[in-house]
Amino acid sequence: MKSLNTDVVIVGSGSSGISAGFELYQQKVPFILLERGDKVGGAGKFGSHGVFAINSQQQKDKKVKYGYQEAFEGMTDYNHYFVNGELLSRFLKESGENIERMEQMGLPVTVEQSEQKAHLNDPLVYHKFNNFTGKMANWDKLPKKFEAAGNMVLRQTAAVNLDYNDGLKAVIAEDSNGQKIRINTKKAIFADGGYCGDQEMMAEKYTDTDELLNLGEHKADGTGIKLAKKLGANTQHNPVLFAHGCAPSFQINPMARQSSVETLTNLPLLWLDQTGNRFVNEDVVYDFAMWANAAHNVQGRYYAIVDQETLNTFKTKEINLEDTIERQFCEVGVEPRTTVGPIPDIQADFDKAIQSGEVVKAETLEELSEKINLPLAALKRSIKVYNQAVKNKKDDTFLKPADELLFGVKDGPYYAIIEHCAILGTLDGVNVNRNCEPVKRDGSPLKDLYIVGNNVNGLYSDGYPSYEGIANGFAFVSGWIAAKEAVKSMNNEEVKN
Template identity: 25%
Template sequence: MRNKSVVKFTMISLCLVLILTMLGGCSGNSNSNKSQSEGAVNSNSEQSSSNGKDTATKMSFTPGTYTAESKGKEGNIKVEVTFTEDELTDIKVVSQGETAGIGDTAIDTLKEQIIYGQTLAVDAVSGASETSAGLLAVVEDAVKQAGGDVEAFKSNAVKKAGEGKTEQLSADVVVVGAGASGVSAAVSAADKGAKVIIVEKTATIGGASNLSWAGKFYNSSASINEGLKINVEKEIADWIYNNHWRVDSAAIRQYVTKSGDTYDWLAEKGYQTTFLNFAGEPLHVLPAYDTRQELLRNMLAESVEKNGGQVITETTAKKLITGSNGDVTGVVAEKKDGTTLEISAKSVVMATGGYAANKDMVKEAFGFEGINGGLGQNIGEGLKMAWEAGAKVPDNFGGQMLHQTLARATDKLKENYSSFEASYPLMLSYLPNFMNVGPSGARFRDEATTLEAVAAANTSAFNGAYHMVIVSQSQIDTLTAQGMSGVKAPKLPGMPPEFYADFQDQFKLDTPWKDAQQVFDTMVENGDGFKGNTIEELAENAGMDVKVFKDAFDKYQEAITTGVDTEFGKSKEYLQSMGEGGPYYAIIAEINNLGSVGGLLVNTSFQVLNDDRVPVPGLFAVGLESEGVLYNDTYVGNGVGIGYSFTSGRLGGESAVAKALAK
């Protein structure tokens, strides 16, 4: 026994020695590696404690200022980038045409991050991905011109100063999203005495309202003064009927009867809209585009901030905080610098703008594969947070705000032609005088549908990811000589005003279409349309079924000859001759989705409902995410999107504060 104990002790001792030796070796190796690492830092990179940079690879440049240019979202971005021997010191924007308050703000944000971190490894700014890509491209070009190592410059990572930090905040009401509905909710809640915190994931206040044209406020004081009074009961009844009764009639009544007050409320706050009798519809044109964000910021300053609340931008909500009984008690969010905010509140208002920029989500919910014309940051995060907290997914979930037709060719054509010339294909997609077919080559509608934006958008979207407008050589020749009056266009194309703002002087029916042939040929060369000397060749080039298209074309020609469209009932006045032969062109036309509609079911107090249609305590929703109560499966309004956003925000904020202060 004794010998065994000695042996056992000896073995244990040896093991301990070995372990200690190994630990010592590891420690020694670690120290050795650390020294080598520190040596590497001293020779090849720099550490800055003053600005919070992570270890960055030391760069080498040819000092000077270099000019570079690349495409953004709305046009080219041109910059001058200045370098010293080892650092990028300045990025000066020479010219850019990005959207005010969105694209230009993104540029400023990225400039700061690139210079601060000496890196191109920065995230695109939410809602401005194309602008972000454009700026990064021009800076990369400048780095190359200066002889810098682009890959090394991309590898430099900036540690967010707030990573690992958590801040605790509290408020009566938290509003997530600072678009029209979110700002309205925050302001109305603050005006009722609540301490409000509003968080916005981008640097921009106003969201989609910064891009919109007009809102509908029924029987506003301005409308009444101008002699337009809407029959409220008829409007409500028609609305319910046209949506097949699959709506919340109380919600419709609330909007129609109370939206007029929103006009006066906004005017009192300094956000003055201008009344327009739009063919019997009470539209109110929003303030000048470049003033809107400032006006909304002023509203927040005068109400939210004045009452002790906060406006926190560049901060993304991550999840809702819930209590043991399922009530919503706050929001967890992440600031731009990585700091986590835990904001406790008695009421939380979701105003996050829907999910139209989430292509997969839109396709799954609605089958739509067109263009997102709304904001790139609206990817459904708010909806998912609310669903996780117990909110019901509405039975009509999936509706979209399909509202405009676009020609795929426009942007590329603007690189070589004037805006007017580049818009030739676009303008034809808004006229009833041309044959329209789906991807298979089948005609799918009376082309007079193009005269109404929502009807045009929905008929197209129902028939595929795009449709094609067929134009003959004879029609192009006529357009070249006589403009749109030559093809007997009934009126100017019904495009949104911003589409033709920069060529308004030429936007007339009798303006000849100079170089139309060249423009259409360039469209084909760019891959945004097709051409064929015969109908069969056009079908093959466009990927249509030849037999299907040939049959549709022959029937359309018969309708032109007889003046009777037996398939779709198109009026004789729009059945214009296409001439005797080719070549023929096919314009690719796509539908613009301005935003998703709905996703959360609410009552008239804008409380979010659960699967039992009972309010989730503490949770409210306004704006597009609550708009599904007004429509069946898709948006069919005109100005309702913005009108409802301001109105639901105003009323929802009041409801949220009433519940909060009653607790």
């Protein structure tokens, strides 16, 4: 077996891994960064648009009043006290300084109002990447800096095992050719992003796994969680899905912005679950986390129902509804569009989606009921009640605002967009202490190991909350914490020796 030597092994090059690497690079501590994929980066690089923080210098300059007390009490209360209070506290207290660190990393962000319509009046805590394309390029420069300083970045190489006996001896890795590598090391930081890429783990925890649209890192297969559990780490926690928005399929991906089918997905039209009933105020579309949670709550799939008249209206007119994804694609300082249409290609887009299966078309409600397997009586009742709400501009059940009750479902042809709960990953795994060390059931730490980012339990009770950028912010900060603690531990060991 090939053998290498270093002080620290970092597993994963997403937000938490790259942050840990930057801290070690600054402190001139030798490390090896393992990346399973052929490119550096994870969900934080390829999908995230910003990070959460409090008490950053930018916030201080703007005299933002929302600080530690509000954030700590808000998160604790939101999660019904099912939180790791020490870890949450440390994250919040270091989140502001992390904003300055990110600028040093070449990943500058600017505090500005939330991207999402539902959060426009929230406290000013969201720090958005100044330039999404620039972020991608600058992320790729970091491994080059690491390597220039004498560290190793091994792509297409995954951790597969640990040599551990009352302390870490080595990380066993494997490259894409099946070659095993023994990396003798003092510390290991597992930043490999949860387990959304392990179908068996997903199915064990989520009954709607087959319906979920996985937009996360499929290479995140729970390795860090599994290896920590094997050594006795406590992995007991409610499953926490990183649910974020909804979409018809990978063919009509919200990140592509190429189909008006996706545009209608992002509006508060009529939604029915798999029993043919409405299940939520469709205005929830304006909060990505809650939108996805609503879909997850009805087994991961629902249907957006429109008629031909609705399509014809969008084709020729400007509609006073906001596309919920619009703000996400605006660079810092750019004003988003707050209307939709005209969409001259809408019929062609829907016809194409019918052929590929993302949309079902039917001339009658009876035919639609049969094609998408909805109970006909429930389907007819739901449409009748919704049409009355549109007519009266009053939604007695779900309380949708009157100015969003614009389109009834009257005459065929009818169209059903098949919607799936989209996920960016998972947010549960290993219980850790405030230093991001995995702990056993008695609370004692497994020394020499650190678990960070989406591998960690303790920030969320049962779902991703509406604190924009919280997962990515925690990833950067937890990687930083782990690296600092690893260095501190090694220095203490040297003093003792």
